[in-house]
Amino acid sequence: MKVKAYLAGPEVFLPQAAEIGREKVAICARHGIEGIYPLDAALDLSRLPKPLAADAIFRANRAAMARADLIIANMTPFRGISMDPGTAFEMGFCSALEKPVLAYTNRCGSYLMRALAAGLCRGGADPDGLLIEDFDLAE
Numbered sequence: 001m002k003v004k005a006y007l008a009g010p011e012v013f014l015p016q017a018a019e020i021g022r023e024k025v026a027i028c029a030r031h032g033i034e035g036i037y038p039l040d041a042a043l044d045l046s047r048l049p050k051p052l053a054a055d056a057i058f059r060a061n062r063a064a065m066a067r068a069d070l071i072i073a074n075m076t077p078f079r080g081i082s083m084d085p086g087t088a089f090e091m092g093f094c095s096a097l098e099k100p101v102l103a104y105t106n107r108c109g110s111y112l113m114r115a116l117a118a119g120l121c122r123g124g125a126d127p128d129g130l131l132i133e134d135f136d137l138a139e
Contacts, residue, residue: 009074
């Protein structure tokens with residue numbers, strides 16, 4: 001039986017999301033892993049009000065994560081200096097299910113370094129005076 005990996009990340013928002021998903025699933029297959037991409041559910045959301053469409057996506061992705069043995073998550077910053085919040089939720093959900101969480105990013109440096117580079121940090125705090133943890137981690 002193949003190991004199943006849920007493939008989380010902000011790629012689902014890109015114009016070529018389906019193609020990227022197929023590529024990621026193919027990479028997994030080459031390594032003996034069954035990749036589960038969030039868009040695999042192929043939901044018909046066209047007739048649903050937006051809140052129900054969001055709930056349908058949530059339920060489908062939650063079911064996919066429950067079927068998976070682990071998660072591989074892209075933590076590359078998305079719409080700012082932080083990772084996609086949906087991916088963060090998915091990592092937390094899988095962690096709560098005690099599934100291995102593997103993560104990667106295409107950005108070097110820690111969160112603090114990105115905050116400093118973006119001018120969002122002075123003296124270890126953000127513009128609101130809230131401390132930015134410094135653990136030398138990406139997130």
